[in-house]
Amino acid sequence: MKVIQDPRRKKDLRKLLQKLGLQDVSLVNWHLLDLALTHPSISPKDNYEQLEFVGDAVIRLSCAELLLETYPDLPVGDFAAIRSILVSDRFLAEIAEQYGLEMYLLASGGVRNDKWGKPSRLADCFEAVLGALYESTKDMSLIRPWLDPILQEKAIQVHADPARENYKDALQEWTQGKYKILPIYKVRQSESFVKENERFIAEVWLQDKLLGTGKGGTKKASQQAAAKQAYDSIMANELIKN
Structure with missing residues (x-):
């Protein structure tokens, strides 16, 4: 050895x-x-x-x-x-x-x-x-x-997380089940990011409605962050309705 x-x-x-x-x-x-x-x-x-x-x-x-x-x-x-x-x-x-x-x-x-x-x-x-x-x-x-x-x-x-931390898939499943359409992501690079995990900014839209925004060090991470904000908001509203 x-x-x-x-x-x-x-x-x-x-x-x-x-x-x-x-x-x-x-x-x-x-x-x-x-x-x-x-x-x-x-x-x-x-x-x-x-x-x-x-x-x-x-x-x-x-x-x-x-x-x-x-x-x-x-x-x-x-x-x-x-x-x-x-x-x-x-x-x-x-x-x-x-x-x-x-x-x-x-x-x-x-x-x-x-x-x-x-x-x-x-x-x-x-x-x-x-x-x-x-x-x-x-x-x-x-x-x-x-x-x-x-x-x-x-x-x-x-x-304990129903989305299993994959909020893009969870959001897509919800929009398809509810409206039969997919959400659309718009990603841009931040011009003044300081932290590595804020390099990209993503928005997720459903038709003409902005569902959520998020930041991430990669385009994929920013999309997940945006999807999480949207999914959490939707689930909160669903809980209130019920």
């Missing part, structure tokens, strides 16, 4: 594992964990890409096991809908951000300065960390104890 030559690097990685809540790190393969936090811009060969591939399967299996244990009577379609959100780059990047994963990631200055690529980068290295922990033991013993509570909290939130 390869070892980490720089004792400072191993000390930093140990701090990360402590953040995750792992007390017994005797089974951790430190070389794999180091690779999991090494961007391809540092080494075209020795980087996190292969571990990310493994980690993608690990997060999907973790979510599947957790959902089956938490909601044993839920239809498979609902399992798939909830899991798609739990394994999304957006949510995985949020977890990575929560643990400050980027401060442990070895990457070139150009990569670090790429703010638009940050969510995808964080999601990738988070999956790679899961891959490294799994490959250390070939089981979930270094993963599920700290990851389950995070996934469960999000699963409960998504399960």
